[in-house]
Amino acid sequence: MSHISLDMDAVRSEIGEYADTQTALSEREQAYKDLVGFVPPRIAARLAVTGAIDPKLLRLQEEVRNHALYPACFDTKTAQLIVFGMLLARLLDAATLHARAARRAGATWEEMQAVVSLAYLYGGIPSANRGAEIIAQLAEAESKDRLDTTVKA
Structure with missing residues (x-):
């Protein structure tokens, strides 16, 4: 698996902080930790970037993911x-x-x-x-x- 290495502090500084007021970033990350054991880098990037720029879309993505992944x-x-x-x-x-x-x-x-x-x-x-x-x-x-x-x- 290819791994990306991101400086998340730099990402937040440039893009902005996680902005979803309905679900904390730690709660979103925990779902992945429970399933896989850690937050995969690409998912961490999506949570940080989309969570800062378009938190509504992130909520929708996670809702669809949870619905499909846990039938x-x-x-x-x-x-x-x-x-x-x-x-x-x-x-x-x-x-x-x-x-x-x-x-x-x-x-x-x-x-x-x-x-x-x-x-x-x-x-x-x-x-x-x-x-x-x-x-x-x-x-x-x-x-x-x-x-x-x-x-x-």
Whole structure:
């Protein structure tokens, strides 16, 4: 996944402060932290920029996102597995974030591979390769996190 590095103080100085008076920036960020574990850089940029310039549009974007991402008929794990597969079949880098969210919501390695297999049917070997890479990166990160937790304990 490509990462952007922004000096958010410079952004706020140039564009202005977050201006949504209905929902605090920290509350918006928490929704992403709960789902993915952190606020991805592109999302942080959208929250800061659109939240300063057009807070009404940001509210609408987040309302639609929440409505679509958390349908009553699916649990979070299922929705995240679906989104992971959709993004993976299109080889979009956000697939990594939704794979992580699926794992955080309880998806097993077998379920993750099943999604990669489905994406492969429509996206071919590139989807299979990218999906395996994402799973391997998640496994490595989870192993490192467990090791770090054990060492600190």
